[in-house]
Amino acid sequence: MEIAFLGLGIMGSRMAANLARAGHAVRVWNRTAEKAEALASSGCTPVDSPKQAVAGAKFVVTMLADPQALQDVALGQGMVDAMAAGSLWIDCSTVDPSTSRRMAQEAATRDLKFLDAPVSGSSGAAANAKLVFFVGGDAQDLESARPLFEAMGARTVHAGAQGAGASLKLVNNLFLAQAQAAWSEALGLAEKFGLSQETVNEAILPTHVAPAFLGFKRFKIESRDWSPEFPLKHALKDIRLALSAAKDAGMDLTQLAAAEALYAQALSRGFGDADISAIHEIASRG
Numbered sequence: 001m002e003i004a005f006l007g008l009g010i011m012g013s014r015m016a017a018n019l020a021r022a023g024h025a026v027r028v029w030n031r032t033a034e035k036a037e038a039l040a041s042s043g044c045t046p047v048d049s050p051k052q053a054v055a056g057a058k059f060v061v062t063m064l065a066d067p068q069a070l071q072d073v074a075l076g077q078g079m080v081d082a083m084a085a086g087s088l089w090i091d092c093s094t095v096d097p098s099t100s101r102r103m104a105q106e107a108a109t110r111d112l113k114f115l116d117a118p119v120s121g122s123s124g125a126a127a128n129a130k131l132v133f134f135v136g137g138d139a140q141d142l143e144s145a146r147p148l149f150e151a152m153g154a155r156t157v158h159a160g161a162q163g164a165g166a167s168l169k170l171v172n173n174l175f176l177a178q179a180q181a182a183w184s185e186a187l188g189l190a191e192k193f194g195l196s197q198e199t200v201n202e203a204i205l206p207t208h209v210a211p212a213f214l215g216f217k218r219f220k221i222e223s224r225d226w227s228p229e230f231p232l233k234h235a236l237k238d239i240r241l242a243l244s245a246a247k248d249a250g251m252d253l254t255q256l257a258a259a260e261a262l263y264a265q266a267l268s269r270g271f272g273d274a275d276i277s278a279i280h281e282i283a284s285r286g
């Protein structure tokens, strides 16, 4: 199947490689061209522009940083104008639901189909095709794309109409970001109480109180290894998207607003490109 894949960062590079591994013909484009060229060894075909990538493709997958990047590529660089009529655009970037619905509208006016399909799971899940897709859009479109989702992930959740995948993803990430910060605050207090990090980890992480992802992140915190799986700047982006979307929905997220201040501080201290777990450097200090 002819597929175009645009956006080859931490997640996109691994997802595109899995599509090629499953036997699909994948044309890849990335703003920084070296990342596309690096995927030639995985069986993908690097191209020089979004237009070149999507020309004649039946499926187009985007995995870009944020709403601005998505608009720059899809509209600014002519991606949607170059897509073949009737082809399906699957946007896996984490954006807000109103951006997804706007992109769906841009697609519809050009006789294109659109699914918002952000993912749960980080670089390891992307590499091992264990992602969970949160999909918004038409059920038939989802079915037609199932071979792609199965090549990249372990589970696909149909959340509802266009924008519902993005909504579910923001709900997921507002919890994730707060849980990561709350855990570090708890570890900070434990240290003040004279408890070792190992005691806390061994006692609490296996219980139902702790979210499962902390079982992985504990090792990054223990070794202060802030190499990025999920860049902290993207966690802050998601917090801000959730705060703004909540406001539009008539809700103030007071806990999330407190978390936003912590993540903003981490960004200003130079941890933007570090892993989300680097929030430990701020949240554990009180």
Ligand code: NAP
Residues within 6 Å of the ligand: 007, 008, 009, 010, 011, 012, 030, 031, 032, 035, 063, 064, 065, 066, 068, 069, 072, 073, 092, 093, 094, 095, 119, 120, 121, 122, 123, 229, 230, 231, 234, 235
């Ligand atoms: P990343 O490594 O920072 O990659 C971001 C991608 O967006 C790169 O391909 C980057 O191109 C591109 N980009 C940024 N601004 C652009 C612009 N103005 N024009 C064109 N391309 C632009 O991020 P990632 O971790 O792969 O995440 C991608 C998306 O998935 C984000 O929305 C993130 O929130 C979401 N997500 C991430 C994870 C995770 O654990 N990492 C998990 C679930 C969801 P360059 O290479 O040229 O910079």
